[in-house]
Amino acid sequence: MRTESAVFNLKQVLEDFLQRAADQELKAFSVDRKLSLLEDIVYGKRKRFWRLYWRFVSFGDWLSQEGLKILENGFEPKQLERIIACVEKIKAYANRITDQKKKLLVKRALHLGNSFVREGVRKLGMEYTPLGLMESMPTEFREKLAQKMPMGGTVKDNYTKALDYQKEMLENFYKPGDHLLTILNHQITSLEKRPSLEDEVFTASLLYYLKQYDYKIAPYLERFKKITSGKVKK
Secondary structure, three states: HHHHHHHHHHHHHHHHHHHHHHHHHHHHHHHHHHHHHHHHEEEEEEEEOOOOHHHHHHHHHHHHHHHHHHHHHOHHHHHHHHHHHHHHHHHHHHHOOOHHHHHHHHHHHHHHHHHHHHHHHHHHHHHEEOOOEEOHHHHHHHHHHHOOOOOOHHHHHHHHHHHOOOOHHHHOOOOOOOOOHHHHHHHHHHHHHHOHHHHHHHHHHHHHHHHOOOOOHHHHHHHHHHOOOOOOOO
């Protein structure tokens, strides 16, 4: 009797699992179909979307209808990446619309696109940067940026890459309103967790620059010295 009951329970668990898997696959397929329509609109794959203005009209309609359903029902990172690609693509067409009345609709459509991306990224707990969609973790951003600017070549070449790294970090990682002391603290905290030549040079530059403006950097300098002298436990 117990054996029959165990077999029945196992069968029920298996059936429930298969049903959930089927539902998930059907849900993903439904979203993919909606995304295929969006790509048809943005890339003008159908005759009714050949006129640029009507792409923006249909793009706005898609976001107001299908886009809202996707936000409500859920989606995967790869699906969001497809939507982001469409948003970025249609932005490139905006300047081609010169009629002032039509420009208002174009502006509205782009606003909807940007809002969708922000909300989609927020729901997935991720970040969208110039390097693409990624987990909302500073270390991942830094690592991808460092891979984008690998060290190699002459000392001068490497120094130039280090400066590029600093500029990218300031423009794309930190917020425009962040004070340099805030950035310095984040940089040192990052170094304490994960040593990096790019971050070390960036931190040293911040320390020197802030010192010129008489900021009290002694506590930060002490932390930095411990890191560079190898006293911080890895």
